Amino acid sequence: MWWQYRTDLVGLAQFVSLTAVFAFLARNGRRPRERNLTHWRQTGVAGADEGRAKSPAVKQVPLASAGARWLIAAAVLGSGIALLDATVINVALPAIGRELGADLTGQQWVLDGYLLTLSALLLSCGAAGDRYGRRRVFLVGLAVFTVASLACGVAPTIGWLIGARLGQGVGAAALVPGSLALIDAGITDDDRGRAVGIWAGMSGVTTALGPFIGGWLVDSASWRWVFFLNVPLAVAVAWIAARHVPESRNPAASGPPDIFGTSSVAVGLGGVVYALIEIPARGATLSTVAAAIVGVAGLAAFPLIEERVQSPFLPLKLFRSRQFTGANLTILAVYTAVGGALFLLVLQLQQSMHYSALRGGLATLPMTIIMLVGSPWIGAVAQRTGPRIPMTVGPLIAAAGVALMARVVPGATYLGAVLPAVVVFGLGLAITVAPLTSAVLSAVPDSHSGTASGxxxxxxxxxGLLAVAVLPVAAGIRAGPGQPLGPGFSLAMLITAGICLIGGITAWVTIRTGAVVAHQVLPGINHACQDPSTRRARDVA
Structure with a gap:
């Protein structure tokens, strides 16, 4: 259970403290009026960066130079440890549950604690980098992530670990957008597309290796080394960034900060997720009900706030585009399936079918390989045909893959049940995710491309955050430390398949048939690393 509350009043007080922390952190995310743009096209990164051009302090370097190699190394390693931590933890959850006595609720919090702060602060940290210096924010995020990783590694209780995971998410929120912003600001226009391609490819390798590395560390050493591994990598990145990466910022970053908008999102997400995870375990107590009310109120207030502030970090007028709204609804459906299915599948393999951590990590590796290999090819096809067909067919195939996962039960074999499911699921995702960002970007003017990708x-x-919180509740899964998930696992997979189907239908109804889209160079699995810290200077509300 979350923090092992002794009374409801204590629980309420701690929830209020958590929301206050979110509000304080979100307050520091300032959305400038002008931003850079990293607009992915087939020939590379297009669009002159007016904000960057106005800054004489930034010396851009060609890709062949030593300075560029150092910069890319820092960016790849910095984002890599954050991406690795998001994928490596799944296979470690059963071992964590056994050692720290964490039931399914505790395991949900270990994963969602990280995603919660990362999701809530991602936009704010990208904006802070533009305003206060991209290298500075990157290094601060690196320091926070390193300290939090050490705290995770020495955690004596599940509550300690969850708190440290919240801290890791704060650091990752600065690392993920900051790494790409460093490349955008420091590499010459002619070479930026290739540099982003290198960054994306290495990020894809990190994503693919995460489950394998996590499983090997858990089986050969301890789950604690999943977190300790971050420390030497972070030290190396800090040394490279401090010595070889130039500072850059957007000199045109001005205008009043959207404090209330960022705070309402952070508090809203925190309250809703807290209630979704804790109510099934603890019931409708004072703290859980209060969290639900505060969370819903925060999310409901967000669009009202964005309509009234002078410089909203999310201009709601973008959602007037049917394609923009439909593409994002498809993203919501597909990534709900990814987050929920993988979270529960790894637990099912280890806790119900007694796979080792390494074997559990390797079990899902074919899916990631299919995505990394297939996404660029599908992206090229979508460039010629438009995104509507792949964004419709892909979720339907992914739904079939998730439905096949319902057959992954005790007694089933890897070749007969697990492998067909992950292969079909991976194929569906490979078809879907490559055109997703292209559909989003083609639905808005170039001046809002950075906001759209954010x-x-x-x-x-x-x-992913909500999937981990909602799916176990919807399927009636209540497993103790190391206990099998029971029949609720199969029901959860069928629910997820239904969500994928809805995503495919939404794409068919809302996406234009022959839209001319901008082909993004990122592998599909990493498309979401496009961020608001790389917006064009004309990106104004």
Whole structure:
């Protein structure tokens, strides 16, 4: 259970403290009027960065130079440890549950604690980098992530670990957008597309290796080394960034900060997720009901706030586009499936079918490989045909893959049940995710491309966050430490398949048939790493 509350009043006080922390952190995310744009196209990154051009302090370097190699190394390693931590933890959850006595609720919090702060602060940290310095915010995020990783590694209780995971999410919120912003600001226009391609490819490798590395560390050493591994990597990145990465900022970053908008999102997400996870375990107590009310109120207030502030970080007029709204609803459905299915599948393999951590990590590796190999090819096809067909067919195939996961029960074999499910699921995702960002970007003017891809990013994170919180509740899964998930697992997979079907239908209804789209160079699995810290200077509300 979350923090092992002794009374409802204590629980309420601690929830209020958590929301206050979110509000304080979100307050520091300032949305400037002008931003850079990293607009992915087939030939590379297009669009002159007016804000960057106005800053004489930034010396851009060609890709072949030593300075560029150092910069890319820092960006790849910095985002890599954050991405690795998001994928490596799944296979470690059963071992964590056994050692720290954490039931399913505790395991949900270990995963969702990280996603919660990451989702809530991603946009704010990207804006802070533009205003206060991209390298500075990157290094601060790195320091927070390192300290939090050490705290995770030495955690004596599940409550300690969850608190440290919240801290990791804060650091990752600065690392993920900051790494790409460093490349955008520091590499010459002619080489930026290739540099982003290198960053994306290495990020894809990190994503693919995460479950394998996590499983190997858990089986050969301890789950604690999943977190300790971050420390030497972070030290190396800090040294490289401090010595070899130039500082850059957007000199045109001005205008009043959207404090209330960012705070309402942070508090709203925190309250809703807290209630979704804790009510099934503890019931409708004072703290859980209060959290639900505060969370719903925060999310409901967000669009009202954004309509009234001078410089909203999310201009609601973007949602007047049917394609923009439909593409983001499809993203919500697809990433709900990804987050929920993978979270429960790994638990099912280890706790119900007695796979080792390494074997559990390797079991899902074919899916990631299919996505990394297939997404660029599908993206090229979508460039010629438009995104509507792949965004419709892909979720339907992914739904079939998730439905096949319902057959992954005790007694089923890997070749007969697990492998077909992950292969079909991976194929569906490979078809879907590559055109998703292209559909989003083609639905808005170039001046709002950075904002659009930031929304794309945030929704994908929130989808995974909510999936982990909602699916076990909807399927009636209540497993103690190391206990089998029971028949609720199969029901959860069928629910997820239904969500995928809805995503495919939504894409068919809302996405234009022959839209001319901007082909993004990122592998599909990493498309959500496009962020609002790389907006064009003309990106104004």
């Amino acid at each position: 929304v794309n990013n945030a929704i994908s994170r929130v989808a």
